[in-house]
Amino acid sequence: MKPMNRRDPYVREVIRFAVCCRALTLVLQALFNFLIPDHAADAFSPPRLSEPSLCDWLSEWLLGGLSHWDAEHFLFIAEHGYLYEHNFAFFPVYPLSVRAVAEVTRWPLQGLLCLRSRLLLSAVLLNTLFSVLAAAALYELGCVVLRCRRMAFLSAVLFCLTPANVFMTAAYSESMFAFLVFSAMLQLEKGQSWTSGLLFSLAAGVRSNGVINTGFLIYSQSKDLALQLQAGAGTVMKLPHVWRRLLRFAASVVLMSAGVFFPFALFQSYAYLRFCNPDPSSEHAVPRLLLQLALDKGYRLAAMNGVKPAWCSQGLPVVYSYIQDVYWNVGFLRYFESKQVPNFLLAVPVTVLGSWATWFYLTTNPQYCLMLGLVRRKKEGRKGEDSDKPVDGFRCSSVFVYVVHAAALLAFGILCMHVQVVTRFLGSSTPVLYWFSAHLLQDCEPLLWKEGAAIQTAASLSEKPSVGSSFLGLFRKEISENPIMRLLLNWRTRSPLTKCILGYFLSYWLLGLILHCNFLPWT
Template structure:
């Protein structure tokens, strides 16, 4: 073979082998990425399904109305924030931990509830707000025993319980802030960063751990959370109130109206209960033998305050379009109040509740279907449903479908 042919074949052979090696490496990377994505999606789907069970259990404990609790769990399965609950996001796990912690607290297991709330705070920082549930439960116990036991000992016990609750729930958040401080503010703590990530940081304007100290390191309370929210996300009081953000406000309007409507309904039904922060049910301090079941139960008060606080903070200080998933993964009110509306204002649902389920027979009226799932029964008989039912289910189904179509195609969504 001539030497010219040998010199020509060697580069070709090396080029072919290099291409094969590149494809093998790419296949390995894509396989790992695909497996990671599948595992994260599976974990989110499992957390979402378990969250529905936890929400149903919580509803039975708080509402004392099994049907309304069941409807709330079914509506959670059709959540407007469904795409974030089903994808590899933290919302599903946060909802599972939060709803389970609430259920444990309703059973009087304060320590278990506190640990679950702390885990939820480790998943998402807005879990810090859940400290209100523990403090409210402790205050209820304090006032109920104040007239029986020594007041001073009860005050000391309350202060100790509140301190431990704040410490437990704040620990995950504090540990993350400390970790960030050691990475960005202490000398010699930075790790080597691959060149592609360095180039990405340069292109995007990100700050890297090897660079100069960021300004938040010199703050009296050096919190990277506040710095990132302020500089990179532009999160702050009324910062989102711009004309160009009107579409995002419209996107968040349904869930905001839903929670505001729930708050108004509850406050106008139980004004004295709300004025006394749920500690007294009426002016004469008489205990009702059978409190209102369902959404109007006195035990819903603390959950409503939690939802209203999240709505107020999210509307004034956050990117408002995230309200749908922010509230949908944090509070059961988003599902309990629509369940209350369906049960209270839908005649067809009441008729479906009284008719035992049976397979449709051949001589059944055309167009009339009675499935085992009452929510599906409303969808099957859509034309005969009330306006409230159409609005509630229409909102849930529309956002459920649009979220899948838009977010999965990298288009703007909540």
């Protein structure tokens, strides 16, 4: 594979399409939030401590749909810190970033917007930026792993239309997490293990499932060691030399794993110090309205009545697992109840797609998968093709570790989580859903890329837009040049599988906006 061209026109096309999708999301959520009355949901809703101004009301009208459900927790933490015990279910890097951006905008906006409104505006701006950067990172990752720019481009475009769309714009941590994870995977593919470890470590401070990405670092080191040993199998290797390699491998694995787990351990230690060794005077610093909310809802404060929470006396005092267990009833098979059937139905499309991707890869590369991808493949080719020619696309050997990661996340999400969140859980954590969907589209739509279309598209994308170009002109340009948009414009002639894939992406993209932004249950 040739090195990445920084002037690759597909990169600009991905960024442009991502920006259009984010802008359309903002417009539609404001429209739906205005037209549809909010549902009276039993969700976390802290009181406002300052009297809203006219600009605050305007901000709430334009962006209020993006502050519902868990977004309220992130905004509350960014404003007041980790005040209540259940706040520790939400990791700190994202709310700290939102607060930092809000502080930067304090001087120009202080007289116009209160802190809460600035936090909401900062969250939306950050998520818009991170979702665009995540799409670009996914494209570059696809180019390296899949060795096919067309499929990488299709995958990135599908990511812009992700079924988890609303969470990529609302005050949730999904956009930041996707950007960090895809960037870390890209750096690891380029051989930058320590840079990748740093990005994975930051991701672990954004979401709890970030610690699972330690597997990528361990697998990368294991594969390097296995290939080195295989390369030296034909020569006489001295025992000390082998031991040095093993010790170097063990040291790098331990250090990288510790780096990824460090944010999680540090966060749990902070929770322990705050709730298990509290300062009795800290309760008096809590605003009266928030104290009253704690009394009304039964929220636990640090130093409340001098009684320590039950998790403080556990052998390994981890507040995160305690909160998931006690507050949200998260655990193995706990969600398997008849009343949760609608939520299981919501998760059916992503479950089918993830399971199908795993089964397809396992049956395509059975021997390679049995060897865990640690054995060097001498020849790799499709039947009827030159065996010395490397396989590209979703079938290639470098996809193996991503498929294993996606399968593990899917199994954990179905068995141990609130199953409806599996859509955004996988949509922001693994590229496999987008790679496999792009693979299916290319296989069932042979005319998706007409002969010479890629060259013509690249040439047209390289042209600089005129100074007076408008957003409408930009949107028309997307329709004419984007292969996904061409499929949508020729919907009637498309295959049933194409209709299922695009129908799933677009329906969840739109339904998420309608339901989530009006306090209705969604994924």
